[in-house]
Amino acid sequence: MLLNECEISGLLGEERHYPSFLDGFKNDVKDKFNKKLNSMLKEGVMKSVFEISVKCEYCDKIRFDVTLTPSDKVSDLTLYSMHYRNETEFKDGKIQLPEMECNFPFDEKKNELKIILCDVFLTHELTHLFDDWMALKNGKESIFFDNVSLEKDNLAFFGKFQNNGFAKAFSDLIYMANRIEERAYLSEVFSELAYYGCNNKNCHEKMKETLAYRNMVEAKNNFDNELSSAEFPIIKVCLNMVKDVLKKLRIKYCGDNEKWQRNELKLWADRVFRRYMQRYYSIVGYYLDCKTKNTIKL
């Protein structure tokens, strides 16, 4: 179901569409990056660290740490991973050598990479780069610190509940609900829709192919399926991790009641899902609008 006009117009412009801050320099980065990847494939190099010079106001060079993994049967979602890192200084108004790390699956028979994954990767990580630059320029801490604490929380949580299906699903939802990650995921959508040839007729099918959609639906389904069998101590820890959100929602605390706590966690997950999907559908709506008017910029 697409959102109605009123709901769509209530969302902010920049978040609704392909982010304009990527214009101009993403294609430059993409060309150079793809050349490097193709030469890796040609020479059979599966892991490489290289630097690319870029023409933008955010930084002069980006360091890439790329691993290629042959994939025939395993799902893209399992093999594909990416990461933004900024451990360097902010000097002369620019981030000094940010690092982007990724693991791409590739088709071993055709010796080919999935072009769309490269695009998704660059869009996602360059969005982080821009957000980081904005934070540093305004005298705030790097967004990297935000995500480091998120990762630390998640790692500590996993340490306690290793190999637990519910803990994994909860942790995935927490990650996608993080405002920095959500922004980066949603930046990817516009170019993915264009890649899959999404239009007014096939949009209900095509929009389900994007990684941003598949990742969220998978995380939410796993959460719902695992919730009823999750043990109470895990529920308590999870609820504690999202208690600030619950406070904002003014949900009244009702003690150590197990049924209540399970229900609150379910409400939290539903809210995360709905908020994310609202934004997602609004991007689909904006994309279709641009397609009709023939004003798609990539």
Ligand SMILES: [Zn+2]
């Ligand atoms: Zn990210």
